[in-house]
Amino acid sequence: MAILEGEGKCFTSGIDLKMMMGLGAQIEDQCEGRMREALRAVIVDLQDTLSSLERCRKPVLAAVHGACIGGGIDLITCADMRYCSADAYFSIKEIDIGMVADVGTLQRLPRLIGEGITRELAYTARRVEAPEARKIGLVNRVFGTREELGAGVREIAAAIAARSPLAIRGTKEMISYARDHTVADGLNYVATWNAAMLMSEDLQKAMMANMSGQAAEFRD
Template structure:
């Protein structure tokens, strides 16, 4: 697969998506959005993948949108209604680059170091778990350039932080350092250097990869869907889910492995 702004590798059930424009602070060019969609579409098709680590190179995780190549106006030769439609269609494509992270059937762990700015916050909010180096910080940058964050932060971060903190960060655009982020549960842990953070992300991904891929997929689906459901609706949904999936081989294998004191071996999802 030809990817210009990131790489995708897979080993022992863990896929690694790594941003590779470190010298350019991993800013998000037009090609970046297409590369993200392509990478996660490939992950979705690969039944051997059971977890994903998302990391980057260089001094910073990402400085967000590449302003030099940003296209804020679409369809300039059209009337206002058609220009608005063109912009909306363009924006939907950008949103899809992070929707594929959230909808990915396997958990995605972000390993963040240095600055995670603007679109970077949108991106990591779509991940299941965030780990951070001790020099990491997050900034909802959009307010500082006079726009509203529009590729996922405002929709997802209220599920990850208290409302007052969400509003403060959104309105002020201030830095949100790693330790403060950890204290509010936005990151699961702060783990020293960039390399240590990536190592910790892989260790967690490998632990997840050792579990039943059917059960992990079910847990992620239920957690995502449950945000829009009442408790009663969620209970009904998990009942239907388990009625469909619980009779497979994974539960038998998990129980047998525990009784025989051996690691379980689960088939890939085809």
């Protein structure tokens, strides 16, 4: 299990403007084409850094307190689940600095909250407070305080960790795959997956635990 949390008064404060200002020197080249190629490589590398959360074999839970701005939205949309405290707020801020969000928000967020509300938030950069974030499906649950958020997310993580790691990994894989494929493709994939993974020691342990009423212990 992995839990994403922020330190200090907020989850994320947005893009590092100093880093943005230094991009020119980083990609400088006498050839215009090569300079643009280098900039594209920087963007693709940043995209891959966040996409690694989706590729992670274990579920990733985001616990958001305070501000979650700009790149923070890109980050949490890669997580399996999102939770926040009552003081949290969210903003797709890139439009306010004259750029297009380019590391995942515009691709993943419509699948979470719908295209219409994504367009509104991306075009206006307005704040979404915790109650609205829950209402539109951006977060699964709102906790009263940061302390309650931390405790609640860890309780959820512990409940997941008690299950078969092999089954959890397969479930994550199937949900992620289904998002980007047809129902028929997803059914075909899960049939192949279970043909390979179903007859495991985890299955036997889980069945015995259910019959005995005792908790099962699984290998990673």
